[in-house]
Structures are given as structure tokens and as C-alpha cells.
Amino acid sequence: MSELEHFERSIKKDIDAFLNPQDKRSKPKPAVSIKTGFLVKLAVRRKRLEADILLEHESSSISKVEAQLEAERAARDAGYPVLGYLVSIEPL
Numbered sequence: 001m002s003e004l005e006h007f008e009r010s011i012k013k014d015i016d017a018f019l020n021p022q023d024k025r026s027k028p029k030p031a032v033s034i035k036t037g038f039l040v041k042l043a044v045r046r047k048r049l050e051a052d053i054l055l056e057h058e059s060s061s062i063s064k065v066e067a068q069l070e071a072e073r074a075a076r077d078a079g080y081p082v083l084g085y086l087v088s089i090e091p092l
Helices: 003-019 064-077
Strands: 038-045 053-059 082-091
Touching: 038 064, 053 064, 064 082
Parallel strands: none
Antiparallel strands: 038 053, 038 082
16 A cells, blocks of 8 residues: 555545534533532521531522522521521531
8 A cells, every 4th residue: 555545545534524514522521510609517406405507508609608698598487497507517
């Protein structure tokens, strides 16, 4: 095989791969979503003398304080009037 024939086959192979993207090697990869916000963990209870229950709330806020306030509001709306303490705030 001459250099010209080798070159022509190589170019034809590249053109076919470009025109027919169904080939497994050239499939696009799925996009990765980036989450922003915080996972807030609160110790809550329904009555004063009950044991604490861990409540997790995902907030899309970029502020830790706003995320904590949002989690506390969500806890009260879920029926936990007594908020014990903040366990942790972790980025998503």
C-alpha cells in the first residue's frame, strides 16, 4: 500500500466517523448538573420533653444563615415547634 492510499483511507475513515456519529466512541457524554445550596440538619421535637429528631432540609440558598432560617421555617411548617439546635450545614 502506497502512502497516498494509506492517506486516502485514513481521511475516509475520519470523514465517515464525523458523518456517522452513532459510533460508540463518538457519543456525547451527558451533562453534569452542579448543585448550589446547603444541606441543613436540625435537631427538632414536637414537645419539650421528647427526644430530638434529626430533620434534614435542602436549601438552594447561597447564604448559610438564609439556609438555616429556611430550614427552621420548614421544620415549623412540618409540625415541629421546638427547635433544639443546629447539627450541621454542609454544601450540596
